[in-house]
Amino acid sequence: MNLIHVFVLSLVEGLTEFLPISSTGHQILASKLMGIPETDFVKTFEIVIQLGAIMAIVVLYFKKFLTSFNLLKKLVVAFVPTAIVGFTLYPLIKGIFLGSSAITLNALFWGGLALIGVEWFLRRKKTEVEMTSEISYRQALLIGTFQSLSVVPGVSRSAATIIGGLLTGLDRSTATEFSFLLAVPTMFAATAYDIYKSRHMLAQGGFLTLFLGTVLSFFFAILAVKFLINYVKKHDFIAFGIYRVVLSALFWLFVK
Secondary structure (H helix, E strand, O other): OOHHHHHHHHHHHHHHOOOOOOHHHHHHHHHHHHOOOOOHHHHHHHHHOHHHHHHHHHHHOHHHHHHOHHHHHHHHHHHHHHHHHHHHOHHHHHHHHOOOHHHHHHHHHHHHHHHHHHHHHHOOOOOOEOOHHHOOHHHHHHHHHHHHHHHOOOOOHHHHHHHHHHHOOEOHHHHHHHHHHHHHHHHHHHHHHHHHHOHHHHHHHHHHHHHHHHHHHHHHHHHHHHHHHHHOOOOOOHHHHHHHHHHHHHHHHHOO
């Protein structure tokens, strides 16, 4: 990987991590376009730089994490399904799922249709929860179960949790904010575990590359989060669904 590769992948990670379009999927597709081989180090880089995105949420929602113990408990409950699935299927995820453009494109396509379908289905339905403090433990667990689907690259952790939130009665802003907050334990655990499993790569000189990518993704993620917070106040997620469908179709036709 050269500096251009590091910058582009960090840009993609930061801008897409919290949008419902799959950051991992976009990194895999970006790597394919730039001709970056999907080595173990590249796969580790794509996971580790998520730390930057995590820190963006910690910085932006620092007070909420400190002042709401009930919210923290609900985040733990929501994290459990993904923890079980992620740790159980780690060899399959790292060895087969990551790097597969076919899996990614299928997940992008069907996930896009799911976003569109959910928005149409809920268009005339009243939302029940308009604040994260009102989310029940049952809703948190259901949202976390949806999130566990995002171990498949292209599904999008953000899309899965937002869809789960919408289907359990959250309004768009609340579903989006809970998705942001749930990213912290989920992504931190996934990143820490991957760093541990790939610690030999750090010892071989990959630390500076990973550090640079993490810093860049932090700044880009802050921009993306602020954009999405303002976007969901006036718009639904159909545009993101259409984008996913079109992007996957274009890759199938012209790139794959």
